[in-house]
Amino acid sequence: MRARADWHKSFFRNSFYNPASGEALRRAAAEAAFIMRRLKLKKGASLLDLCCGPGRHAVEFAKKGLAVTGYDYSGEYLREAAARAKKARVALRLARGDMRELKFSGEFDAAVNLFTSFGYFLKFSDDLRTLKGVARALKPGGLFLIELVNAEYVRKSFRPRWWEDMGDHFLLTGSELTADGAHDTWIRLPKKGGPARTRTFFCRLYDRKRLSGALARAGLKPLKFWSGYGGAPPREKHSRLICLAVKG
Template sequence: MAWWETVFDDRYLRLWGPLASPEATEQQVEGIIAYLGVEPGASILDLACGYGRIAIPLAQRGFRVTGLDLSETLLGQARANAAQAGVEVDWHQGDMREIPWEGAFDAVINVFSSFGYFTDEEENRRVLEGVARAIKPGGRFLIDVINRDWQVRQDLQRRWFEAGDLLVLEDPWLDPVEGRAGEVWRWLEGGRWQTLEFDVRIYTATELKALIEAAGLRWITVYGGWTGDEFGPQSRRIIALAEKPG
């Protein structure tokens, strides 16, 4: 099985939950709203929504949010989180390559490096083609991924980090020929070593722009962060904004 079919489970929740600070989430949500230029009441699809970290705050701000994710575990947590927050989000379980809507949303978002999962690049293109179909004419698409120009400059050293009460060993790797980067996480829990492995296709802004335009969307601009940061080779993130013509 592919890593993305198994990694998004209770282990993921235990590790990633503590790493996403409320302050960082707030900044990202405000950046999403500002970049999209949408007003409360607009319909937004959060593609690969996970446990609702972004979808729920958007719903709290008055947006009509739909969340699509493959993981029933993460969606179960998302439903519980939404109920606790007192908001309604339309949650759907499904594969991002098979987006079932046409002309349904004012905007689609795909954030936190939730693109480039598939080793066959045609499958990644299918995702963007589905995004283009799902957006209303004149609607917008915002995608947030790692910047390959930044990634290739990093020193790929093992390091330890804390995730809640867990101490995790991170072992990163980069394949410059296939253009994929990944990490192996190991930690000791309950007297046993646990492991998570994941990797994604990493893109330059030039490559991502070509993919987005090939899907039928119009490239608008790119940012290097969530507060209007100018994009450059030193930017860790590519935050790209596109629009469906019409």
């Protein structure tokens, strides 16, 4: 099954999926610590968390003294981010909008985009528009760290379907690969009964070369790559890809 162009509008809802749950939530503090070490920001520095979702990293950055702006399309997730910040007694500036429509100009020391929150659009020009918006939002010399699924891994370990036990539900995935990316269909089956929910999403797949090319076209120069938050160099067998880039 192929994803619709606006799939993200119905996918990122708590009734279907929440990125700040289970293992992902438990990993957030360690991931934020890795990012802080790489960005080397001083207290009070401004950081844009693009597609911050329910704020699992944004709150950790704010706890370390950064002035964090979380930006996301999902109103539900932004409300959760605000509640998480209140509980942690930190300030977060939160803004709702589409990542293609960033209006910030020269105001951030750094920006992050985490947990494969990129590559969602059927047209590559929309990915580019997003990256150009990031570059515009950064101060000269500002840093951008992006963490996403590694295209080489996905293509090499491709399975057309599989299932996972997610605790309160089973998740069945059916995947269709194209030259450009993956159309994945998730079927969420609650263990306690109730209706199964199905959604299809698209993710354009990026390896180092393709990501470097897109970043460069947006005015962002790649500085370093890692295979994940362990900090190892990128390899085909690793499922994640992290890139640190600089504006200029």
